[in-house]
Amino acid sequence: MRSAHNVMKYFREICTIPHPSFQMEAISDYCVDFAKKRGLEVTKDEACNVVIRVPGTSSRRFEPPVILQAHLDMVPAVAAGVTFDFSKDSLRLVEEDDWISAEGTTLGADDGIGVALCLALIETDDIPHPPLIIVFTANEEVGMLGAKALDMSTLKAPRMINLDHCDEGSVVIGCAGGATAELTLPIERKEISGKLIQIEITGMKGGHSGEKIHLGGANALRMPARIIREMVYSGHTGFGMAEYSGGTAENAIPKNSHCVLAVPEENAADVQAAAEAAADILRARWRKKEPDMKIEITSCDGSANALTFESTRAFARLIRDMPNGLMKMSEEMPDLPQTSLNLGKGWLTETEGKLVYLLRSSVDAEKERLKTEVANITKDYGGTAEFSADYPGWPIKLDTPLQTLAGMVWKWETDETMEITATHGGLECGLFAAAYPDMDIISVGPQMFDIHTSDERLSLSSVELVWNFLIQMMEQM
Numbered sequence: 081m082r083s084a085h086n087v088m089k090y091f092r093e094i095c096t097i098p099h100p101s102f103q104m105e106a107i108s109d110y111c112v113d114f115a116k117k118r119g120l121e122v123t124k125d126e127a128c129n130v131v132i133r134v135p136g137t138s139s140r141r142f143e144p145p146v147i148l149q150a151h152l153d154m155v156p157a158v159a160a161g162v163t164f165d166f167s168k169d170s171l172r173l174v175e176e177d178d179w180i181s182a183e184g185t186t187l188g189a190d191d192g193i194g195v196a197l198c199l200a201l202i203e204t205d206d207i208p209h210p211p212l213i214i215v216f217t218a219n220e221e222v223g224m225l226g227a228k229a230l231d232m233s234t235l236k237a238p239r240m241i242n243l244d245h246c247d248e249g250s251v252v253i254g255c256a257g258g259a260t261a262e263l264t265l266p267i268e269r270k271e272i273s274g275k276l277i278q279i280e281i282t283g284m285k286g287g288h289s290g291e292k293i294h295l296g297g298a299n300a301l302r303m304p305a306r307i308i309r310e311m312v313y314s315g316h317t318g319f320g321m322a323e324y325s326g327g328t329a330e331n332a333i334p335k336n337s338h339c340v341l342a343v344p345e346e347n348a349a350d351v352q353a354a355a356e357a358a359a360d361i362l363r364a365r366w367r368k369k370e371p372d373m374k375i376e377i378t379s380c381d382g383s384a385n386a387l388t389f390e391s392t393r394a395f396a397r398l399i400r401d402m403p404n405g406l407m408k409m410s411e412e413m414p415d416l417p418q419t420s421l422n423l424g425k426g427w428l429t430e431t432e433g434k435l436v437y438l439l440r441s442s443v444d445a446e447k448e449r450l451k452t453e454v455a456n457i458t459k460d461y462g463g464t465a466e467f468s469a470d471y472p473g474w475p476i477k478l479d480t481p482l483q484t485l486a487g488m489v490w491k492w493e494t495d496e497t498m499e500i501t502a503t504h505g506g507l508e509c510g511l512f513a514a515a516y517p518d519m520d521i522i523s524v525g526p527q528m529f530d531i532h533t534s535d536e537r538l539s540l541s542s543v544e545l546v547w548n549f550l551i552q553m554m555e556q557m
């Protein structure tokens with residue numbers, strides 16, 4: 081007979097406390113109060129990370145501790161047309177059949193349910209468990225800022241269960257590290273008057289670069305450069321890039337791009353025909369993988385303070401010659417990308433061409449190698465590369481004791497085989513694995529769909545399953 085638990089009670093309480101990223105005071109205080117009321121040792125640091133230490137139950141007091149980890153913040157997404165103030169409003173919970181969601185907004189089950197599972201476990205008094213180090217990190221969704229600021233030196237434990245996974249029945253055992261590269265190419269401009277040729281590229285599949293990069297879709301920001309290079313190859317000169325933009329974030333494969341070329345009147349017709357011919361090559365190249373792709377080329381009279389032809393050519397060559405997309409698949413896991421980079425944003429300033437890439441690899445040495453390559457190629461074209469938001473990967477280790485136990489417990493609970501997975505995205509586990517390379521870490525969580533969107537929903541029966549899994553793990557480990 082399993083004891084009753086309060087997972088959903090605490091989850092609902094969390095939903096009444098505004099906790100979007102960068103607003104971590106109230107939610108972290110709530111967790112600190114929770115621990116203090118129960119006489120537990122608790123610390124909160126400047127980044128609003130909360131660490132609660134729970135002694136092991138009677139006979140298990142002297143076992144090595146296990147870390148249970150979840151993040152405190154949620155992504156504040158609101159549906160179109162909905163008014164909601166994430167800085168003060170409570171989420172409006174809706175339950176329908178097995179699903180709980182929030183009306184018009186994200187639910188924050190990512191990762192409020194991870195926090196609630198930990199709080200419910202702390203509260204139990206009839207589940208045997210080793211000493212627990214509960215780690216609630218702040219601002220995970222905005223670059224893992226909390227985990228990066230966390231003092232790892234006091235978190236020594238041989239095992240860790242991260243509760244930030246959103247797929248019941250699978251366990252994550254590895255992730256990619258990442259780094260943002262911002263490339264700057266100095267440019268020169270001059271007035272070009274005659275025709276303005278506008279190239280609008282739309283309808284690409286896009287997607288999250290941690291999930292879709294290996295599917296081989298097109299990158300909309302690279303296409304104008306491809307068109308320009310075809311034009312240069314066919315002997316056209318004298319035109320200049322007047323506008324170039326596209327992409328929303330470095331971790332999103334851009335779906336659309338916009339480019340305007342300024343061309344002197346006398347070769348305008350030729351240049352436009354060459355652009356059309358180049359667009360035809362692209363249409364043929366992508367007709368299978370990007371069936372909805374549209375390249376629209378239009379022109380009008382006008383003039384612009386455009387890049388010189390030399391600057392235009394150099395910028396287009398940099399974009400084209402920089403590697404992009406999948407670099408290598410994993411050898412441990414056949415469907416998993418190991419190393420990739422994604423051109424996510426590009427634009428022009430008065431004096432510079434700008435490109436932002438996200439580099440990812442589950443092997444840190446490969447990421448470093450890629451950084452060197454990106455920096456050197458940029459330098460070859462007269463530009464500079466700056467790297468930031470660097471975080472380590474969580475290297476895949478197969479068949480660890482914690483994985484084996486998780487698989488056994490899951491099989492016992494559900495009669496199904498737990499799937500072993502890894503992600504090309506980033507997880508906080510990477511920072512723990514970097515601090516403690518021998519720590520045995522898994523990531524699990526109940527079933528959610530459409531996280532980070534206003535359609536986010538959480539399965540109530542799955543919470544029940546994961547709760548039972550978690551307490552079995554505590555008993556058996």
Ligand SMILES: [Zn+2]
Nearest residue numbers: 151190191244
């Ligand atoms: Zn999360």
